Amino acid sequence: MSPYFDSNRAFRIVTGVLKEALRASGRSGVVVSGGGPEEAILLGWLDQAGIPRRVPSDAAVDAARMILLEAGEGAPLPSPPAGEEVGKPILMPGEAAGSAHEADPEWDLEAEASALAGAALARPRGLLHLGAANKSCLLLSGALPTQPVLPLGDVYASEVRSLAGSCTLPPCLRDASPGTLQDVDRALRAYLEEGFGQDEAFDGLAEPLRREVLAGLTRARKAWHPLPLVPKLSRATLGLDLDL
Protein backbone atom coordinates (compact mmCIF):
# COMPACT_ATOMS: atom_id res chain seq x y z
CA MET A 1 0.00 0.00 0.00
CA SER A 2 1.46 3.28 -1.06
CA PRO A 3 2.21 5.75 1.68
CA TYR A 4 1.14 8.47 -0.70
CA PHE A 5 -2.46 9.53 -0.45
CA ASP A 6 -3.92 11.57 -3.28
CA SER A 7 -5.82 14.12 -1.28
CA ASN A 8 -6.94 15.98 -4.39
CA ARG A 9 -8.64 12.87 -5.69
CA ALA A 10 -10.29 12.15 -2.35
CA PHE A 11 -11.36 15.77 -1.96
CA ARG A 12 -12.95 15.77 -5.39
CA ILE A 13 -14.85 12.54 -4.88
CA VAL A 14 -15.93 13.14 -1.28
CA THR A 15 -17.10 16.71 -1.79
CA GLY A 16 -18.84 15.73 -5.01
CA VAL A 17 -20.81 13.09 -3.13
CA LEU A 18 -21.66 15.53 -0.32
CA LYS A 19 -22.80 18.22 -2.73
CA GLU A 20 -25.12 15.79 -4.49
CA ALA A 21 -26.41 14.51 -1.14
CA LEU A 22 -27.27 18.06 -0.13
CA ARG A 23 -28.94 18.76 -3.48
CA ALA A 24 -30.94 15.55 -3.55
CA SER A 25 -32.06 15.86 0.09
CA GLY A 26 -32.82 19.56 -0.14
CA ARG A 27 -30.59 20.35 2.83
CA SER A 28 -28.58 23.52 3.14
CA GLY A 29 -25.46 22.43 4.98
CA VAL A 30 -23.75 19.95 7.23
CA VAL A 31 -22.67 19.40 10.81
CA VAL A 32 -19.37 17.66 11.47
CA SER A 33 -18.68 15.76 14.68
CA GLY A 34 -16.39 13.03 15.94
CA GLY A 35 -13.17 14.88 16.53
CA GLY A 36 -9.66 13.84 15.70
CA PRO A 37 -7.46 14.68 12.72
CA GLU A 38 -10.21 13.35 10.49
CA GLU A 39 -12.59 16.08 11.59
CA ALA A 40 -9.95 18.68 10.80
CA ILE A 41 -9.45 17.22 7.32
CA LEU A 42 -13.18 17.28 6.69
CA LEU A 43 -13.60 20.85 7.86
CA GLY A 44 -10.81 21.96 5.54
CA TRP A 45 -12.35 20.17 2.58
CA LEU A 46 -15.81 21.52 3.29
CA ASP A 47 -14.50 25.08 3.45
CA GLN A 48 -12.51 24.59 0.27
CA ALA A 49 -15.57 23.22 -1.50
CA GLY A 50 -17.80 26.01 -0.24
CA ILE A 51 -20.14 23.65 1.62
CA PRO A 52 -21.76 25.41 4.60
CA ARG A 53 -20.80 23.62 7.77
CA ARG A 54 -21.10 23.84 11.52
CA VAL A 55 -19.55 22.06 14.47
CA PRO A 56 -21.07 21.64 17.91
CA SER A 57 -19.82 24.12 20.48
CA ASP A 58 -17.59 23.11 23.39
CA ALA A 59 -20.48 23.79 25.73
CA ALA A 60 -22.73 21.47 23.74
CA VAL A 61 -20.13 18.72 23.82
CA ASP A 62 -19.71 19.22 27.58
CA ALA A 63 -23.45 18.95 28.04
CA ALA A 64 -23.57 15.84 25.89
CA ARG A 65 -20.79 14.29 27.92
CA MET A 66 -22.72 14.93 31.12
CA ILE A 67 -25.83 13.35 29.62
CA LEU A 68 -23.87 10.26 28.67
CA LEU A 69 -22.17 10.00 32.03
CA GLU A 70 -25.27 10.59 34.06
CA ALA A 71 -27.67 8.61 31.89
CA GLY A 72 -27.07 5.63 34.17
CA GLU A 73 -26.51 5.54 37.89
CA GLY A 74 -23.38 6.58 39.70
CA ALA A 75 -20.99 9.45 39.78
CA PRO A 76 -19.44 10.96 36.69
CA LEU A 77 -16.15 9.43 35.64
CA PRO A 78 -13.16 11.59 34.76
CA SER A 79 -12.70 12.43 31.10
CA PRO A 80 -9.81 10.83 29.20
CA PRO A 81 -6.68 12.98 29.04
CA ALA A 82 -6.80 15.67 26.37
CA GLY A 83 -4.73 15.10 23.23
CA GLU A 84 -5.15 11.34 23.17
CA GLU A 85 -5.91 10.16 19.68
CA VAL A 86 -6.97 6.64 20.63
CA GLY A 87 -10.44 5.72 21.79
CA LYS A 88 -10.36 4.57 25.43
CA PRO A 89 -12.46 1.76 26.81
CA ILE A 90 -14.76 2.96 29.53
CA LEU A 91 -17.35 1.43 31.80
CA MET A 92 -20.86 2.80 32.01
CA PRO A 93 -21.43 5.04 35.07
CA GLY A 94 -21.82 3.02 38.25
CA GLU A 95 -20.88 -0.24 36.57
CA ALA A 96 -18.01 -2.38 37.67
CA ALA A 97 -15.97 -4.63 35.47
CA GLY A 98 -17.63 -7.99 35.05
CA SER A 99 -21.12 -6.64 35.72
CA ALA A 100 -24.02 -8.03 33.73
CA HIS A 101 -24.31 -4.86 31.65
CA GLU A 102 -20.67 -3.99 31.19
CA ALA A 103 -20.29 -1.45 28.46
CA ASP A 104 -18.65 -2.18 25.15
CA PRO A 105 -14.93 -1.71 25.84
CA GLU A 106 -14.66 0.11 22.54
CA TRP A 107 -17.16 2.76 23.52
CA ASP A 108 -15.45 6.14 23.28
CA LEU A 109 -16.95 8.79 25.52
CA GLU A 110 -15.48 11.76 23.71
CA ALA A 111 -16.48 10.56 20.26
CA GLU A 112 -19.98 9.77 21.52
CA ALA A 113 -20.32 13.14 23.21
CA SER A 114 -19.26 14.90 20.02
CA ALA A 115 -21.73 12.83 17.99
CA LEU A 116 -24.59 13.50 20.40
CA ALA A 117 -23.92 17.22 20.35
CA GLY A 118 -23.65 17.10 16.57
CA ALA A 119 -27.00 15.37 16.26
CA ALA A 120 -28.60 17.96 18.53
CA LEU A 121 -27.23 20.66 16.23
CA ALA A 122 -28.09 18.95 12.95
CA ARG A 123 -31.53 17.46 13.39
CA PRO A 124 -33.61 20.52 14.37
CA ARG A 125 -32.01 22.49 11.53
CA GLY A 126 -32.32 19.79 8.91
CA LEU A 127 -28.59 19.68 8.36
CA LEU A 128 -26.70 16.64 7.16
CA HIS A 129 -24.74 15.09 10.03
CA LEU A 130 -21.25 13.91 9.09
CA GLY A 131 -19.03 11.67 11.19
CA ALA A 132 -15.26 11.60 11.02
CA ALA A 133 -14.60 7.86 11.27
CA ASN A 134 -11.95 6.42 8.98
CA LYS A 135 -12.15 3.04 7.26
CA SER A 136 -9.74 1.22 9.56
CA CYS A 137 -11.79 2.20 12.60
CA LEU A 138 -15.00 1.14 10.90
CA LEU A 139 -13.54 -2.20 9.90
CA LEU A 140 -12.00 -3.09 13.24
CA SER A 141 -14.42 -1.76 15.82
CA GLY A 142 -17.76 -2.90 17.12
CA ALA A 143 -18.74 0.68 17.93
CA LEU A 144 -20.80 1.80 14.96
CA PRO A 145 -20.83 5.59 14.51
CA THR A 146 -24.20 7.20 14.95
CA GLN A 147 -23.70 9.85 12.26
CA PRO A 148 -25.49 8.83 9.06
CA VAL A 149 -22.84 10.13 6.66
CA LEU A 150 -19.20 9.06 6.92
CA PRO A 151 -17.23 10.95 4.26
CA LEU A 152 -13.92 9.36 5.25
CA GLY A 153 -15.40 5.91 5.63
CA ASP A 154 -13.49 4.69 2.59
CA VAL A 155 -10.14 6.19 3.65
CA TYR A 156 -7.80 3.98 5.64
CA ALA A 157 -6.21 5.29 8.85
CA SER A 158 -2.74 5.06 7.31
CA GLU A 159 -3.95 7.27 4.46
CA VAL A 160 -5.30 9.80 6.94
CA ARG A 161 -1.94 9.73 8.69
CA SER A 162 -0.09 10.36 5.44
CA LEU A 163 -2.32 13.37 4.85
CA ALA A 164 -2.61 14.85 8.32
CA GLY A 165 0.39 13.47 10.18
CA SER A 166 -1.82 11.62 12.63
CA CYS A 167 -5.04 9.65 12.67
CA THR A 168 -7.60 8.02 14.91
CA LEU A 169 -6.76 4.39 15.58
CA PRO A 170 -9.12 1.50 16.22
CA PRO A 171 -8.86 0.18 19.80
CA CYS A 172 -7.03 -2.99 18.74
CA LEU A 173 -4.24 -0.87 17.23
CA ARG A 174 -3.81 1.61 20.06
CA ASP A 175 -0.09 0.91 20.35
CA ALA A 176 0.55 0.44 16.65
CA SER A 177 3.50 2.10 15.00
CA PRO A 178 2.97 3.80 11.64
CA GLY A 179 4.58 0.83 9.93
CA THR A 180 2.33 -1.64 11.71
CA LEU A 181 -0.72 0.43 10.86
CA GLN A 182 0.24 0.39 7.23
CA ASP A 183 0.74 -3.38 7.32
CA VAL A 184 -2.70 -3.85 8.84
CA ASP A 185 -4.36 -1.57 6.30
CA ARG A 186 -2.58 -3.40 3.50
CA ALA A 187 -3.83 -6.73 4.83
CA LEU A 188 -7.38 -5.41 5.15
CA ARG A 189 -7.31 -4.14 1.60
CA ALA A 190 -5.93 -7.46 0.32
CA TYR A 191 -8.62 -9.43 2.15
CA LEU A 192 -11.64 -7.21 1.60
CA GLU A 193 -10.94 -5.58 -1.75
CA GLU A 194 -8.48 -7.67 -3.71
CA GLY A 195 -9.86 -11.16 -3.27
CA PHE A 196 -7.08 -12.67 -1.17
CA GLY A 197 -8.00 -15.39 1.30
CA GLN A 198 -7.89 -14.63 5.01
CA ASP A 199 -4.75 -16.63 5.69
CA GLU A 200 -2.94 -15.17 2.72
CA ALA A 201 -3.98 -11.59 3.44
CA PHE A 202 -3.04 -11.58 7.12
CA ASP A 203 -0.04 -13.87 6.88
CA GLY A 204 2.38 -10.99 7.31
CA LEU A 205 1.00 -9.92 10.68
CA ALA A 206 2.62 -11.33 13.78
CA GLU A 207 0.61 -12.75 16.64
CA PRO A 208 -1.10 -11.45 18.73
CA LEU A 209 -1.74 -8.55 16.34
CA ARG A 210 -3.19 -10.87 13.72
CA ARG A 211 -5.62 -12.30 16.25
CA GLU A 212 -6.65 -8.83 17.44
CA VAL A 213 -7.28 -7.64 13.92
CA LEU A 214 -9.41 -10.64 13.02
CA ALA A 215 -11.36 -10.23 16.26
CA GLY A 216 -11.89 -6.57 15.37
CA LEU A 217 -13.29 -7.58 11.96
CA THR A 218 -15.72 -9.94 13.65
CA ARG A 219 -16.92 -7.21 15.99
CA ALA A 220 -17.37 -4.81 13.10
CA ARG A 221 -19.28 -7.41 11.12
CA LYS A 222 -21.80 -7.66 13.94
CA ALA A 223 -22.01 -3.92 14.37
CA TRP A 224 -22.86 -3.38 10.69
CA HIS A 225 -26.07 -5.35 10.93
CA PRO A 226 -28.43 -3.39 8.67
CA LEU A 227 -30.04 -0.43 10.36
CA PRO A 228 -32.62 0.99 10.59
CA LEU A 229 -34.45 -2.28 10.95
CA VAL A 230 -38.13 -2.64 10.12
CA PRO A 231 -39.78 -6.05 10.56
CA LYS A 232 -41.60 -7.01 7.38
CA LEU A 233 -45.35 -7.20 7.70
CA SER A 234 -46.64 -5.68 4.46
CA ARG A 235 -45.91 -6.17 0.78
CA ALA A 236 -43.36 -3.38 0.59
CA THR A 237 -41.22 -2.52 3.60
CA LEU A 238 -38.84 0.38 4.06
CA GLY A 239 -35.24 -0.76 4.20
CA LEU A 240 -36.06 -4.06 2.46
CA ASP A 241 -38.09 -3.78 -0.70
CA LEU A 242 -39.70 -0.34 -0.70
CA ASP A 243 -37.79 2.40 -2.49
CA LEU A 244 -39.32 5.86 -2.20
Added chain:
Amino acid sequence: MTPLLGEVDRNEEEIQSRVAQSRGRDLLVFPELALSGYNLRGRAGRFALALGEESPLRLPPGSPAVVLGLPERGEDELVYNTAIVVHEGRILARHRKVYLPTYGLFDEGRYFASGTMPPRVTLLPCGWKIGLLICEDFWHPGLIYLLAMEGVEVVVVLAAAPGRGHPPEGDGETGGIPSSTAPGPWSLFSSQASWALLARTAALQYGIFMVIANRAGVEEGVTFAGESMVVAPDGVLLARGPQAEPAVLDVSLDRQAIRRARSPFAHLRDEDPHFLRRALDRIQEES
Protein backbone atom coordinates in the same frame (compact mmCIF):
# COMPACT_ATOMS: atom_id res chain seq x y z
CA MET B 1 -24.37 14.33 -19.19
CA THR B 2 -25.27 14.19 -15.53
CA PRO B 3 -28.76 12.68 -15.28
CA LEU B 4 -30.53 13.47 -12.01
CA LEU B 5 -32.03 10.46 -10.31
CA GLY B 6 -35.78 10.34 -10.67
CA GLU B 7 -36.03 13.81 -12.23
CA VAL B 8 -37.31 12.96 -15.68
CA ASP B 9 -38.49 16.48 -16.55
CA ARG B 10 -35.13 18.04 -15.78
CA ASN B 11 -33.27 15.30 -17.59
CA GLU B 12 -35.47 15.74 -20.62
CA GLU B 13 -34.79 19.48 -20.55
CA GLU B 14 -31.07 18.77 -20.58
CA ILE B 15 -31.48 16.33 -23.45
CA GLN B 16 -33.53 18.78 -25.47
CA SER B 17 -30.96 21.48 -24.86
CA ARG B 18 -28.14 19.25 -26.07
CA VAL B 19 -30.16 18.25 -29.12
CA ALA B 20 -30.74 21.88 -30.00
CA GLN B 21 -27.01 22.54 -29.78
CA SER B 22 -26.25 19.57 -32.05
CA ARG B 23 -28.04 20.64 -35.20
CA GLY B 24 -26.00 19.76 -38.24
CA ARG B 25 -24.70 16.57 -36.67
CA ASP B 26 -25.84 13.11 -37.74
CA LEU B 27 -25.96 11.39 -34.35
CA LEU B 28 -26.11 12.40 -30.70
CA VAL B 29 -25.53 9.78 -28.05
CA PHE B 30 -26.62 9.98 -24.42
CA PRO B 31 -25.67 7.61 -21.60
CA GLU B 32 -27.49 4.66 -20.10
CA LEU B 33 -30.78 5.57 -18.39
CA ALA B 34 -30.17 9.22 -19.22
CA LEU B 35 -33.88 10.00 -18.99
CA SER B 36 -34.38 8.68 -15.46
CA GLY B 37 -31.01 8.37 -13.74
CA TYR B 38 -29.42 5.04 -12.95
CA ASN B 39 -30.04 3.74 -9.46
CA LEU B 40 -33.82 3.55 -9.56
CA ARG B 41 -33.96 0.24 -7.76
CA GLY B 42 -37.58 -0.57 -6.86
CA ARG B 43 -38.77 2.62 -8.55
CA ALA B 44 -37.78 1.43 -12.03
CA GLY B 45 -41.34 0.37 -12.78
CA ARG B 46 -42.71 3.79 -11.85
CA PHE B 47 -40.46 5.50 -14.36
CA ALA B 48 -40.72 2.93 -17.12
CA LEU B 49 -42.24 4.09 -20.41
CA ALA B 50 -44.23 1.91 -22.75
CA LEU B 51 -42.72 2.40 -26.20
CA GLY B 52 -44.55 2.15 -29.47
CA GLU B 53 -43.23 3.31 -32.80
CA GLU B 54 -43.29 6.98 -31.97
CA SER B 55 -40.42 8.66 -30.21
CA PRO B 56 -41.10 9.39 -26.51
CA LEU B 57 -39.30 12.71 -27.00
CA ARG B 58 -40.60 15.51 -29.19
CA LEU B 59 -37.52 16.67 -31.05
CA PRO B 60 -37.56 19.65 -33.41
CA PRO B 61 -37.27 19.05 -37.18
CA GLY B 62 -33.71 18.85 -38.39
CA SER B 63 -32.47 17.26 -35.17
CA PRO B 64 -29.84 14.57 -35.42
CA ALA B 65 -30.69 10.97 -34.74
CA VAL B 66 -30.56 10.57 -30.96
CA VAL B 67 -29.50 7.51 -28.98
CA LEU B 68 -31.01 7.55 -25.53
CA GLY B 69 -31.20 5.25 -22.52
CA LEU B 70 -34.39 4.87 -20.50
CA PRO B 71 -36.40 2.35 -18.46
CA GLU B 72 -38.99 0.66 -20.71
CA ARG B 73 -42.27 -1.03 -19.80
CA GLY B 74 -42.41 -3.93 -22.24
CA GLU B 75 -45.50 -5.35 -23.85
CA ASP B 76 -45.10 -8.18 -21.34
CA GLU B 77 -45.35 -5.62 -18.51
CA LEU B 78 -41.75 -6.32 -17.55
CA VAL B 79 -39.32 -3.45 -17.05
CA TYR B 80 -36.25 -3.29 -19.28
CA ASN B 81 -33.11 -1.20 -19.34
CA THR B 82 -33.37 -0.01 -22.90
CA ALA B 83 -31.56 2.07 -25.50
CA ILE B 84 -33.43 3.58 -28.43
CA VAL B 85 -32.51 5.46 -31.59
CA VAL B 86 -35.03 8.18 -32.41
CA HIS B 87 -35.23 10.33 -35.50
CA GLU B 88 -37.97 12.59 -36.84
CA GLY B 89 -40.54 11.42 -34.38
CA ARG B 90 -39.98 7.71 -34.74
CA ILE B 91 -38.03 4.99 -32.97
CA LEU B 92 -35.60 3.54 -35.48
CA ALA B 93 -34.09 0.90 -33.23
CA ARG B 94 -34.35 -0.51 -29.75
CA HIS B 95 -32.01 -2.67 -27.69
CA ARG B 96 -32.90 -4.14 -24.32
CA LYS B 97 -29.89 -4.70 -22.10
CA VAL B 98 -29.08 -8.40 -22.15
CA TYR B 99 -26.52 -8.68 -19.37
CA LEU B 100 -27.76 -7.14 -16.14
CA PRO B 101 -24.97 -6.70 -13.58
CA THR B 102 -26.07 -8.10 -10.24
CA TYR B 103 -22.95 -8.17 -8.11
CA GLY B 104 -21.03 -5.82 -5.87
CA LEU B 105 -22.76 -2.47 -5.92
CA PHE B 106 -24.96 -3.45 -8.89
CA ASP B 107 -28.41 -4.90 -8.46
CA GLU B 108 -30.03 -4.57 -11.89
CA GLY B 109 -31.17 -8.18 -12.02
CA ARG B 110 -33.57 -7.46 -9.19
CA TYR B 111 -35.33 -4.63 -10.97
CA PHE B 112 -34.99 -5.20 -14.72
CA ALA B 113 -35.74 -8.08 -17.02
CA SER B 114 -32.98 -9.24 -19.36
CA GLY B 115 -33.36 -8.53 -23.02
CA THR B 116 -33.92 -11.76 -24.89
CA MET B 117 -32.91 -10.55 -28.34
CA PRO B 118 -29.36 -9.94 -29.53
CA PRO B 119 -28.36 -6.44 -30.63
CA ARG B 120 -28.98 -5.78 -34.34
CA VAL B 121 -27.43 -3.44 -36.84
CA THR B 122 -29.46 -0.35 -37.67
CA LEU B 123 -28.96 1.78 -40.77
CA LEU B 124 -29.04 5.44 -39.81
CA PRO B 125 -30.52 8.06 -42.17
CA CYS B 126 -26.98 9.34 -42.72
CA GLY B 127 -25.97 5.93 -44.06
CA TRP B 128 -23.90 4.56 -41.20
CA LYS B 129 -24.58 1.13 -39.73
CA ILE B 130 -24.66 1.20 -35.97
CA GLY B 131 -25.29 -1.30 -33.20
CA LEU B 132 -26.32 -0.59 -29.62
CA LEU B 133 -24.98 -2.07 -26.41
CA ILE B 134 -25.64 -1.04 -22.82
CA CYS B 135 -22.84 -1.00 -20.26
CA GLU B 136 -22.43 -4.57 -19.00
CA ASP B 137 -23.28 -5.85 -22.51
CA PHE B 138 -19.95 -4.38 -23.59
CA TRP B 139 -18.12 -6.74 -21.25
CA HIS B 140 -19.51 -9.77 -23.08
CA PRO B 141 -17.55 -9.95 -26.33
CA GLY B 142 -20.09 -12.23 -27.97
CA LEU B 143 -22.45 -9.32 -28.50
CA ILE B 144 -19.88 -7.21 -30.34
CA TYR B 145 -19.05 -10.32 -32.35
CA LEU B 146 -22.68 -10.66 -33.41
CA LEU B 147 -22.80 -7.03 -34.51
CA ALA B 148 -19.54 -7.44 -36.40
CA MET B 149 -20.90 -10.48 -38.24
CA GLU B 150 -23.89 -8.41 -39.26
CA GLY B 151 -21.68 -5.70 -40.72
CA VAL B 152 -21.70 -3.00 -38.05
CA GLU B 153 -19.53 0.07 -38.64
CA VAL B 154 -20.02 1.84 -35.32
CA VAL B 155 -20.78 0.12 -32.02
CA VAL B 156 -22.45 2.59 -29.65
CA VAL B 157 -22.21 1.75 -25.95
CA LEU B 158 -24.44 3.61 -23.51
CA ALA B 159 -23.00 3.39 -20.02
CA ALA B 160 -23.49 4.36 -16.41
CA ALA B 161 -20.15 3.06 -15.23
CA PRO B 162 -19.17 4.04 -11.70
CA GLY B 163 -15.61 4.97 -10.99
CA ARG B 164 -13.76 2.36 -9.00
CA GLY B 165 -10.25 1.72 -7.80
CA HIS B 166 -7.27 3.93 -7.28
CA PRO B 167 -5.57 5.00 -10.49
CA PRO B 168 -2.25 3.27 -11.22
CA GLU B 169 0.55 5.06 -9.46
CA GLY B 170 2.75 7.08 -11.76
CA ASP B 171 0.40 6.76 -14.65
CA GLY B 172 -2.80 8.32 -13.58
CA GLU B 173 -3.63 9.81 -16.92
CA THR B 174 -4.18 7.00 -19.32
CA GLY B 175 -3.82 3.84 -17.30
CA GLY B 176 -0.89 2.85 -19.45
CA ILE B 177 -2.76 3.35 -22.69
CA PRO B 178 -1.29 5.92 -25.04
CA SER B 179 -3.72 8.49 -26.29
CA SER B 180 -3.68 10.54 -29.41
CA THR B 181 -5.57 13.30 -27.67
CA ALA B 182 -4.11 16.10 -25.61
CA PRO B 183 -3.21 15.13 -22.03
CA GLY B 184 -6.12 15.34 -19.67
CA PRO B 185 -6.41 15.50 -15.91
CA TRP B 186 -5.08 12.69 -13.75
CA SER B 187 -7.35 9.70 -13.50
CA LEU B 188 -9.63 9.51 -10.49
CA PHE B 189 -10.28 5.84 -10.96
CA SER B 190 -8.55 2.85 -12.46
CA SER B 191 -11.73 1.39 -13.94
CA GLN B 192 -11.83 3.53 -17.07
CA ALA B 193 -8.51 2.16 -18.27
CA SER B 194 -10.25 -1.20 -18.67
CA TRP B 195 -13.00 0.35 -20.72
CA ALA B 196 -10.48 1.96 -23.02
CA LEU B 197 -8.59 -1.32 -23.39
CA LEU B 198 -11.73 -3.26 -24.30
CA ALA B 199 -12.88 -0.58 -26.73
CA ARG B 200 -9.52 -0.43 -28.49
CA THR B 201 -9.35 -4.21 -28.68
CA ALA B 202 -12.82 -4.50 -30.21
CA ALA B 203 -12.06 -1.69 -32.67
CA LEU B 204 -8.86 -3.42 -33.76
CA GLN B 205 -10.35 -6.89 -33.97
CA TYR B 206 -13.23 -5.93 -36.23
CA GLY B 207 -12.08 -2.69 -37.84
CA ILE B 208 -14.96 -0.69 -36.40
CA PHE B 209 -15.55 2.57 -34.59
CA MET B 210 -16.37 2.29 -30.89
CA VAL B 211 -18.37 5.06 -29.24
CA ILE B 212 -18.80 4.93 -25.46
CA ALA B 213 -21.08 7.46 -23.82
CA ASN B 214 -20.55 7.19 -20.06
CA ARG B 215 -22.40 9.42 -17.67
CA ALA B 216 -20.91 11.69 -15.04
CA GLY B 217 -22.35 12.88 -11.75
CA VAL B 218 -23.06 11.29 -8.41
CA GLU B 219 -25.87 9.11 -7.11
CA GLU B 220 -25.73 8.51 -3.36
CA GLY B 221 -22.15 7.41 -2.63
CA VAL B 222 -21.25 6.49 -6.20
CA THR B 223 -19.33 8.79 -8.52
CA PHE B 224 -19.81 7.95 -12.19
CA ALA B 225 -16.57 8.00 -14.10
CA GLY B 226 -17.51 9.97 -17.22
CA GLU B 227 -14.57 9.78 -19.62
CA SER B 228 -16.67 9.00 -22.67
CA MET B 229 -14.54 7.99 -25.62
CA VAL B 230 -14.45 7.41 -29.35
CA VAL B 231 -12.04 4.85 -30.79
CA ALA B 232 -11.06 4.57 -34.44
CA PRO B 233 -10.96 1.25 -36.33
CA ASP B 234 -7.18 1.15 -35.97
CA GLY B 235 -7.53 1.26 -32.20
CA VAL B 236 -6.49 4.87 -31.78
CA LEU B 237 -8.37 6.94 -29.22
CA LEU B 238 -9.93 9.79 -31.22
CA ALA B 239 -11.53 11.59 -28.31
CA ARG B 240 -11.92 11.18 -24.61
CA GLY B 241 -14.01 13.14 -22.14
CA PRO B 242 -12.85 14.38 -18.78
CA GLN B 243 -12.98 12.35 -15.60
CA ALA B 244 -16.30 12.41 -13.78
CA GLU B 245 -17.43 15.60 -15.49
CA PRO B 246 -20.17 16.08 -18.07
CA ALA B 247 -18.87 16.85 -21.53
CA VAL B 248 -19.74 16.73 -25.20
CA LEU B 249 -17.40 14.94 -27.58
CA ASP B 250 -17.83 16.26 -31.10
CA VAL B 251 -16.19 13.78 -33.44
CA SER B 252 -16.29 13.28 -37.19
CA LEU B 253 -16.03 9.70 -38.38
CA ASP B 254 -14.30 8.89 -41.64
CA ARG B 255 -15.58 5.77 -43.36
CA GLN B 256 -12.23 5.48 -45.13
CA ALA B 257 -10.71 4.72 -41.74
CA ILE B 258 -12.67 1.46 -41.75
CA ARG B 259 -11.27 0.52 -45.15
CA ARG B 260 -7.74 1.38 -44.09
CA ALA B 261 -8.02 -0.52 -40.82
CA ARG B 262 -9.31 -3.66 -42.52
CA SER B 263 -6.50 -3.80 -45.02
CA PRO B 264 -4.31 -5.78 -45.45
CA PHE B 265 -5.78 -7.77 -42.58
CA ALA B 266 -8.44 -10.37 -43.19
CA HIS B 267 -9.69 -11.00 -39.65
CA LEU B 268 -13.26 -10.12 -40.41
CA ARG B 269 -13.24 -11.78 -43.81
CA ASP B 270 -11.90 -15.04 -42.44
CA GLU B 271 -14.06 -15.17 -39.34
CA ASP B 272 -16.29 -18.24 -39.52
CA PRO B 273 -19.42 -18.05 -37.35
CA HIS B 274 -20.47 -21.52 -38.51
CA PHE B 275 -17.31 -22.99 -37.02
CA LEU B 276 -18.00 -21.11 -33.82
CA ARG B 277 -21.57 -22.31 -33.68
CA ARG B 278 -20.53 -25.96 -34.16
CA ALA B 279 -17.94 -25.59 -31.45
CA LEU B 280 -20.41 -24.01 -29.06
CA ASP B 281 -22.97 -26.74 -29.75
CA ARG B 282 -20.35 -29.36 -28.94
CA ILE B 283 -19.32 -27.63 -25.73
CA GLN B 284 -22.91 -27.36 -24.60
CA GLU B 285 -23.64 -31.01 -25.44
CA GLU B 286 -20.63 -32.15 -23.50
CA SER B 287 -21.28 -29.98 -20.43
